[in-house]
Amino acid sequence: MRDSSPVPPRAAQLSRRAALGLAAAVPLAAASPASAATPVIGGERLARAGVQVRGASGLPKRLTARSWLIADHESGEVLASYHAHTHLAPASTLKMLFADTVLKNFGRTERHRVTDADLADIPSGSSMVGVKPGITYTVEQLWLGVFLRSGNDAVHVLSHMNGGVARTVAQMQAKAQDLQALDTHVVSPDGFDHKGQVSSAYDLTLFARHGLADADFRAYCHTKTANFPAGGKKTFQIQNTDRLLTGAWGVPTYDGLIGVKNGYTSNAGNTFTGAATRGGRTLLVTVMHPKSGGSGVYEETAALLDWGFKEGAKAQSVGALVDPLSEGGAPAAPTRKAAKAAAGAPATAAGGGSSSWGLAGGAGAVVALLAGGAYAWRRRRRVVGDEAPEQQRGRHQG
Numbered sequence: 001m002r003d004s005s006p007v008p009p010r011a012a013q014l015s016r017r018a019a020l021g022l023a024a025a026v027p028l029a030a031a032s033p034a035s036a037a038t039p040v041i042g043g044e045r046l047a048r049a050g051v052q053v054r055g056a057s058g059l060p061k062r063l064t065a066r067s068w069l070i071a072d073h074e075s076g077e078v079l080a081s082y083h084a085h086t087h088l089a090p091a092s093t094l095k096m097l098f099a100d101t102v103l104k105n106f107g108r109t110e111r112h113r114v115t116d117a118d119l120a121d122i123p124s125g126s127s128m129v130g131v132k133p134g135i136t137y138t139v140e141q142l143w144l145g146v147f148l149r150s151g152n153d154a155v156h157v158l159s160h161m162n163g164g165v166a167r168t169v170a171q172m173q174a175k176a177q178d179l180q181a182l183d184t185h186v187v188s189p190d191g192f193d194h195k196g197q198v199s200s201a202y203d204l205t206l207f208a209r210h211g212l213a214d215a216d217f218r219a220y221c222h223t224k225t226a227n228f229p230a231g232g233k234k235t236f237q238i239q240n241t242d243r244l245l246t247g248a249w250g251v252p253t254y255d256g257l258i259g260v261k262n263g264y265t266s267n268a269g270n271t272f273t274g275a276a277t278r279g280g281r282t283l284l285v286t287v288m289h290p291k292s293g294g295s296g297v298y299e300e301t302a303a304l305l306d307w308g309f310k311e312g313a314k315a316q317s318v319g320a321l322v323d324p325l326s327e328g329g330a331p332a333a334p335t336r337k338a339a340k341a342a343a344g345a346p347a348t349a350a351g352g353g354s355s356s357w358g359l360a361g362g363a364g365a366v367v368a369l370l371a372g373g374a375y376a377w378r379r380r381r382r383v384v385g386d387e388a389p390e391q392q393r394g395r396h397q398g
Helices: 091-105 139-149 152-161 165-178 201-212 215-222 296-311 336-342 359-376
Strands: 051-053 067-072 077-082 111-113 136-138 225-231 234-239 257-265 269-278 281-288
Touching: 067 201, 067 296, 077 201, 077 296, 091 139, 091 152, 091 165, 091 201, 091 215, 091 257, 091 269, 111 139, 136 139, 139 152, 139 215, 139 225, 139 234, 152 165, 201 215, 201 257, 201 269, 201 281, 215 257, 269 296, 281 296
Parallel strands: none
Antiparallel strands: 051 077, 067 077, 067 281, 111 136, 225 234, 257 269, 269 281
């Protein structure tokens, strides 16, 4: 993994309903003006600048990430954070949302013969697992390509099986809305660098928490190696690019690590969401854009996990990972300050990353799209791979 460009932290931004392009791709509801009283998902402290922690000390001193968050998986309590809602390029960590959206649409043993059309719209230079036209793959093999090698080729094949890239992007945006991941704007299903494609440490942690509730998601992200079809009866071995899981590039494996997903692009730098269990407790950590390249994203993640398992029991919550709207999660209400600022202000059309959905209309449309999509579709920029060799410094990847 290569050095990311050192950029000073930006002030945390308030969450926004980032669903641009969704209404155009799949017309679900009439657009309504976005309110200026934008809610802060998970609690107002998560929108503050600087480190947020209460009741515990000893946080790692050498954290360089532009944004990070540590939370308890079961309770959803945020134990500590830094610019949790800052909008940043997610790179391949966005594939967690892709899995949250598409994973249940196909059985593991379903088979698909790949065509040239399935691979025609992959960004030039993308990270690839080695999917080839004319070869028949099981859905399980394709997902292993997504989770282990961050293969954009596998992502695009599954997207075409799901009804196409545009439809999949729309479903991902709807899924983000349902999960209340309102910092996220999806442009591509693979996480590749595209203008306007952003997420946040908070949202990526939501994606991981939701995904880990699914046994297949959990198994895929925990798999270290697998055999991948090469045509006929031939196979080749692929290895998970998560260094905390495999110990690659001299990074010590992290005791109790479950997964989840790493990423790198020249725009995003290094990003990683990890989950680990010790002593019956599971913690989630997301680290975005550390200044240190190479294995720095893993080192900072491991340091935060160590702190969480040692000091986390003393920490008082500074926020919460909210539940999905479709599972009874309560939509966030505007803070008093936001509501006061919006009082009397004219409504404006969506723009600059805001959705044109109203809260009620957006929630209803989300449920409609998710239900309809699952029913109806059950049936190269310069990139090299999320853990490409160190000598390939400076190249992009999705």
